[in-house]
Amino acid sequence: MLCVALPVALGVQHVANPTLLGLGGCSGSQTVSVAAAEESVEVLREVALSLEEGGAEADGRCVDYRVYAADPSEVSRSLDARAAGAPDLWVPDSATWLERxxxxxxxxTVVSRSLARSPVVVAGRGLVRPESWREVLSRDDVRFVDPVRSSAPAAALLALKAEPGSTGADVDSVMVPLAQRLGDDRDAPRDVTELALDPGGAAVLSEQQLLDLRAQGLGRDLDVRVPGTGTMVLDYPLVALTEGSVGVEAAEQLADRLGSPDGAELLEVAGFRSADLEPLPRDRGAGQLDLLRAPGAEAVATTLRRWSVLTVPSRILGVFDVSGSMDEVAGGRTRVSLASEASAASMGMFADQSQVGMWAFSVGLGGPDRDYRELVPIRRLDARVGGESQRQALGGALAELPGLTYGGTGLYDTTLAAVRAVRAGYDDEAVNSVVLLTDGRNEDPGSLALPQLLHTLRAERDPARPVAVIAIGVGPDADAEALSRIVAATGGRSYVARNPAAMGKVFETALLSR
Structure with a gap:
C-alpha cells in the first residue's frame, strides 16, 4: 500500500495488497521508497498502487511502494554528500543528474533509461517561433528557474551549446549577461508556477510542466514554441540506488507497467510523450520537433559550473594603454581606435548590476610621477551620475581615448596601482579583476622593475580577496612574456592579438574569461 495518500479528486480508493491479506504467495513485506520529480509522482503512485493491488512481490516479499516528490537537485546533493536515508529508487527528470x-x-543501477519524455519549450503570450536558442536566451525578458537546480533551463543552456555552428565564445556571449542578470534578480522565479503567472516575457520549461499548469487553470493563454534549430528532451530515468535484488525487481515492475498500453495512457494524460516523441493528441503541446544532439557528461558539468561562476557579478577596472605607439595604423585604423571600438562593443555583454571603471595610462599621463589617469570611477553600469548612466560615461571615455595618445608605456607602475585600487574597494559578492590592454613593454625608467612588480604582487595577493589581472597584448611589440608573468602572479590570464585588426574577438574572449 502507498504511504502517501492520493488526493480525493483522483477518485482512487486504496485496496490493500492481496498478498498482505494472505491471498498471495509472498512472505512478509518490503517497503520500497521512490523519490521522483514532482511532475511524475501522480503517475508513479497510480502505477504503484495497481501493482500492489495485483500482488507485486520481489525476492519473495510483498512490495509496498512509497512514492514521494523530491527535487532532483536535493536528491543529487544528498547522494553526493553521502547523507543517510537514500531512497531505494530514484526518478529524476533528466539523466544529467546521474552525472552529479x-x-x-x-x-x-539504471533500470530504465527513460520512463517518460518531455521536450524543453519556450512559452509566452503572442510568442512567434524563435529561430534558435541563442535568440531565446538573448532576450531581455527570458525567464526560467535556476539551471543548477532545474533541468529544463539547464537543457536550454546545453541546447545553446549544441546548436549548429555554435562556438565557445558564442555561448559565453549569451551566458555572461544572462547569468549576471538572473543571478542578481531577487524576483527571479522560484518555480514553474511563477513562470506561468508572469504577465510578460518568454518562459523556458518542459512541455509537460506547461500542460500540467494548464490543467490547473494557469497559463492557458501561453503559446508554446520550439526553436527552429531543435531542442533537448527530459527523459525521466529509473535508477535503483540500494544493493540487493528487491529494489531492482520492484523497479523493473514499475518500468514494465509504465511501458504497457495502460501505462502509456496514464503518461499521455499527464502530458508526457512516448519514446518516439510523437506529438500529443488534440494539439496539446508543441507539435512536431527536431532534436539537438545531447552533450556528454563533461559538457554538462562544465556548462553548469560555468553558469555558477557567471552568476557572481563582475567588478572590473579597464586599463588602456594610450602611449604613442597606439597611434600606429592596422587595417586602416589606429590601434587605439580598434581598442576603443572593441571595448564599446563588449559593454553589451554585461548586465546593469556589473561594476566597471576605466583608466588610461602612458608615462606621466597622471602627472610627473604617475603614469595613469582615472577616467571613470568603478560604479554599477546603471548608476546615474551627472544626468547620465555609468554605461554612457564609459562610452564617452572610450571615445576620448584616441585624443589621449602620447609618450611611452608606463606598464609596471600602472599595473600595481590598478590591482591595489580594485582591492581597496573590494566587493565580496563580485568577481574583482583588472583588464589591462597594452601594445608595448614598460618604458618608464623610473618605475618598478619587473622582478619588483612580481614580488609585490605575490606578497600582496590575498586568497580571501583575489584580484586577477586579465592582460591583452596588442600587436607584434607587446611584451607577451612580461604579461604572462604578471597574470601568473595574480591568478589571471593573458591574451595576445598579434594582428591588431583581430582585437575585437580577442578582447571579447578575454572579458568572458573573468
Missing part, C-alpha cells in the same frame, strides 16, 4: 553524484558510495 560523484561522492555516492553505492552502485546505481
Amino acid at each position: 553524484i560523484d561522492g555516492f558510495e553505492g552502485q546505481p
Whole structure:
C-alpha cells in the first residue's frame, strides 16, 4: 500500500495488497521508497498502487511502494554528500543528474533509461517561433528557474551549446549577461508556477510542466514554441540506488507497467510523450520537433559550473594603454581606435548590476610621477551620475581615448596601482579583476622593475580577496612574456592579438574569461 495518500479528486480508493491479506504467495513485506520529480509522482503512485493491488512481490516479499516528490537537485546533493536515508529508487527528470553524484558510495543501477519524455519549450503570450536558442536566451525578458537546480533551463543552456555552428565564445556571449542578470534578480522565479503567472516575457520549461499548469487553470493563454534549430528532451530515468535484488525487481515492475498500453495512457494524460516523441493528441503541446544532439557528461558539468561562476557579478577596472605607439595604423585604423571600438562593443555583454571603471595610462599621463589617469570611477553600469548612466560615461571615455595618445608605456607602475585600487574597494559578492590592454613593454625608467612588480604582487595577493589581472597584448611589440608573468602572479590570464585588426574577438574572449 502507498504511504502517501492520493488526493480525493483522483477518485482512487486504496485496496490493500492481496498478498498482505494472505491471498498471495509472498512472505512478509518490503517497503520500497521512490523519490521522483514532482511532475511524475501522480503517475508513479497510480502505477504503484495497481501493482500492489495485483500482488507485486520481489525476492519473495510483498512490495509496498512509497512514492514521494523530491527535487532532483536535493536528491543529487544528498547522494553526493553521502547523507543517510537514500531512497531505494530514484526518478529524476533528466539523466544529467546521474552525472552529479560523484561522492555516492553505492552502485546505481539504471533500470530504465527513460520512463517518460518531455521536450524543453519556450512559452509566452503572442510568442512567434524563435529561430534558435541563442535568440531565446538573448532576450531581455527570458525567464526560467535556476539551471543548477532545474533541468529544463539547464537543457536550454546545453541546447545553446549544441546548436549548429555554435562556438565557445558564442555561448559565453549569451551566458555572461544572462547569468549576471538572473543571478542578481531577487524576483527571479522560484518555480514553474511563477513562470506561468508572469504577465510578460518568454518562459523556458518542459512541455509537460506547461500542460500540467494548464490543467490547473494557469497559463492557458501561453503559446508554446520550439526553436527552429531543435531542442533537448527530459527523459525521466529509473535508477535503483540500494544493493540487493528487491529494489531492482520492484523497479523493473514499475518500468514494465509504465511501458504497457495502460501505462502509456496514464503518461499521455499527464502530458508526457512516448519514446518516439510523437506529438500529443488534440494539439496539446508543441507539435512536431527536431532534436539537438545531447552533450556528454563533461559538457554538462562544465556548462553548469560555468553558469555558477557567471552568476557572481563582475567588478572590473579597464586599463588602456594610450602611449604613442597606439597611434600606429592596422587595417586602416589606429590601434587605439580598434581598442576603443572593441571595448564599446563588449559593454553589451554585461548586465546593469556589473561594476566597471576605466583608466588610461602612458608615462606621466597622471602627472610627473604617475603614469595613469582615472577616467571613470568603478560604479554599477546603471548608476546615474551627472544626468547620465555609468554605461554612457564609459562610452564617452572610450571615445576620448584616441585624443589621449602620447609618450611611452608606463606598464609596471600602472599595473600595481590598478590591482591595489580594485582591492581597496573590494566587493565580496563580485568577481574583482583588472583588464589591462597594452601594445608595448614598460618604458618608464623610473618605475618598478619587473622582478619588483612580481614580488609585490605575490606578497600582496590575498586568497580571501583575489584580484586577477586579465592582460591583452596588442600587436607584434607587446611584451607577451612580461604579461604572462604578471597574470601568473595574480591568478589571471593573458591574451595576445598579434594582428591588431583581430582585437575585437580577442578582447571579447578575454572579458568572458573573468
